[in-house]
């Protein structure tokens with residue numbers, strides 16, 4: 001076991017001191033040319049027997065991530081404690097910095113998590129809220145948001161209210177940005193403390209206009225006391241790694257996303273990003289091992305200091321699969337090397353090609369808006385006469401990896417990404433046509 005003193009030395013981030021000890025194992029391994037989409041496809045080991053349109057589920061590690069994980073794994077296996085002591089602070093901070101750079105925020109606003117689910121749970125559970133206040137969401141959000149709010153309500157007595165966002169349930173085709181924004185803002189009451197939304201809905205592929213909602217909330221908050229401010233929380237996982245925006249562009253207070261979907265980061269990694277206002281309104285849920293004054297106070301047998309929150313304190317402690325956490329950096333670097341704008345443009349262009357192809361098939365109804373401003377990489381649709389589950393199985397038999405939305409009204413989902421080529425979109429459309 002570790003003594004209190006050695007634990008503290010281990011956990012408290014001292015990047016400057018530790019940087020000197022950092023070994024040179026993390027040599028870059030970025031492919032020489034990523035200008036060509038075939039070259040991007042080739043950094044993934046995904047089999048060529050299938051068309052993989054499953055980016056919204058779990059990443060296949062791209063080569064730089066795979067290689068970094070393997071280097072760290074080997075070093076940890078060879079001399080676990082020494083390697084951890086020499087690398088934990090600096091490599092963990094390098095991943096936090098990479099996430100911060102990607103979203104244009106200061107690293108102190110970034111918490112490292114294991115998944116979207118963990119981030120959403122930590123954010124909403126940590127919110128200071130009175131029992132006379134309420135948590136607002138929409139009927140179309142995912143289980144992770146609904147369940148986090150339900151649990152928060154049980155713990156605090158604060159109410160949860162859910163509004164219908166779509167004109168036609170489970171169909172986002174006809175939505176307009178104005179109608180979405182006004183439905184959310186019109187639902188705000190003096191009791192509303194949190195609006196919990198999902199950036200890109202995993203059922204219909206609808207992308208919510210987060211910025212105008214944030215702007216509307218800023219106007220509402222201008223007349224409120226700080227403890228009555230409405231905070232905007234966003235499950236951002238299906239926009240993160242696709243859309244070319246910064247945290248400030250989005251304008252929300254809390255953005256939670258797994259890094260193991262569209263970012264193609266290490267499986268079991270994620271981030272949560274908080275505005276200054278959100279950090280003031282939140283308390284950590286899980287003891288942090290990183291740069292936490294509560295930890296230092298405990299070691300020195302003092303009372304934990306009151307207040308003072310940051311991304312490191314919001315980062316759940318405990319030993320991690322460090323080879324995965326540290327290789328987050330390579331995933332962010334790969335996106336930067338490809339170019340954030342190119343990633344967005346490519347994903348939208350393939351999704352548009354797919355939507356247009358599907359819309360031309362009789363008996364197919366595309367549920368995702370055709371408008372690129374109201375969609376991202378998820379393409380949802382139904383085929384007359386087929387349940388979503390049966391259609392997905394039949395598509396798999398034809399070599400197309402689709403998935404079913406785990407919602408009360410399930411749809412078929414295809415999710416083109418930077419891993420796909422135009423020819424694969426045609427193959428997917430042909431396979432759907434064969435079923436219809």
Ligand SMILES: Cc1ncc(COP(=O)(O)O)c(C=O)c1O
Pocket residue numbers: 056057114115116117118142144198200201202235237238257258259270
């Ligand atoms: C909207 C949404 N949020 C969260 C999740 C879960 O993500 P994670 O595995 O990163 O917790 C999913 C699906 O996997 C999802 O569709």
